Amino acid sequence: MSDEADRKGTIRIGVDRTICAGHGLCVMRAPEVYQLDDEGFCISDGNVVAADLRKQAELGALVCPEGAIKLETAE
16 A cells, blocks of 8 residues: 555644633543643644544534634645
8 A cells, every 4th residue: 555545534633722712622522632731731732633533623623612623634
């Protein structure tokens, strides 16, 4: 399988740390995708998520009450 095929369907996590309030709901919903720092704030900014974890990433972003998590197609 080519690198291009491996990347197909991957997404990049974007976290706006200026509005993340540290609720941790993203990690509760998708611990295999999101991580928190020692103070409870999401540190997954810039992480690339494999296609097989896309659904979990979307669920974690969806439950963020601040809307601090944005997902975009990874290149």
